[in-house]
Amino acid sequence: MRKYIKTGLLMLTLVFPVLIYLFLKVFTTNHYDLPYFVPLRDVANNAIVQSNGDTTFYQIQDFSLKTADGSTISTASLQGKTIVISTVSSPCADTCKEVLSQLARVQSLHQAYPAFFVLTLVSEDNPQLISSIKESREVEEAWKIATVPDSAFSLILQDVFRLSEKVPGLQTISPQARLSLVDDAGFIRGFYDTTDPEEVDRLMAEIRILEHNRKQD
Structure with missing residues (x-):
């Protein structure tokens, strides 16, 4: 009798962890959710x-x-994509060079996550700066350059992409030193200081989180 009890306990010891694992695998989903940024506000400046x-958050507005590279990028181009938004301006001094250096790191994630890319906003009257970015990127699909008319640059920066x-x-970080992370539904999920390598490390980790969560959904 004791032999059967011992055998039963041994089987239970071996099988129980497997059952727990299968339960967690089938009936639960492990997520680490990133926060949402830029709540919509009413005329009294209260969050809607x-x-x-639930708070209503801003989604990237219609733009084109x-x-x-001669193509067009629009709101439709962002659907189903994870995107890092940045901007650089001339002259490309120390901050600009640091931004390009860090973005060169970030773009490398495109190889593992084809639905991810970097989008940099540049004045259309700045061919030299555009050439510098092209030299820094690996492939066009990993790092896209949007050219913006000078007359609309501030509007696009603030009202569409909210980098300001x-x-x-x-608060003390200029838009040129900022990055923002946009998810596949157009919500802004993070802001980062490009001049701080640890902030860029955090950005890269959070890109992986968004991509991982999307695959689980």
Whole structure:
């Protein structure tokens, strides 16, 4: 009798962890959710809250821009993509060079995640700067360059991509030194200081999180 009890306990010891693993695998989904940024606000500057209590957040608005490679990029181009938004301006001094150096690191994730790319906004009257970016990138699909008319640059930067948004911890960081992370639904999921390598490391980790979560959904 004791032999059967011992055998039963041994089987239970071996099988129980497997059952737990299968339960977690089948019935649960492990997510690390990133926060959302830029809540929509009413005329009194209060965040707009839905009837279920959820805050309504900004999604990238309709836009259409030419690229330095002769094509067009628009809101439709961003659907289903994970994107890092940046901007650089001339003269390309120390901050600009640091931004390009860090973006060269970030673009490498495109190889593992084909639905990810970097989008850099540049004045259309800046061919020298555009050439510098092209020299830094690996492939066109990993790093796209959108050319923006000077007359619309500030509007596009703030009203469409929100790179000038007031973000805690980044108030003193210029838009040229910022990066933003946009998910596949057009929501902004993070802002980062390009001049801080640790911030760029965090960005790259959070890109992986978004891509991992999307594959699980």
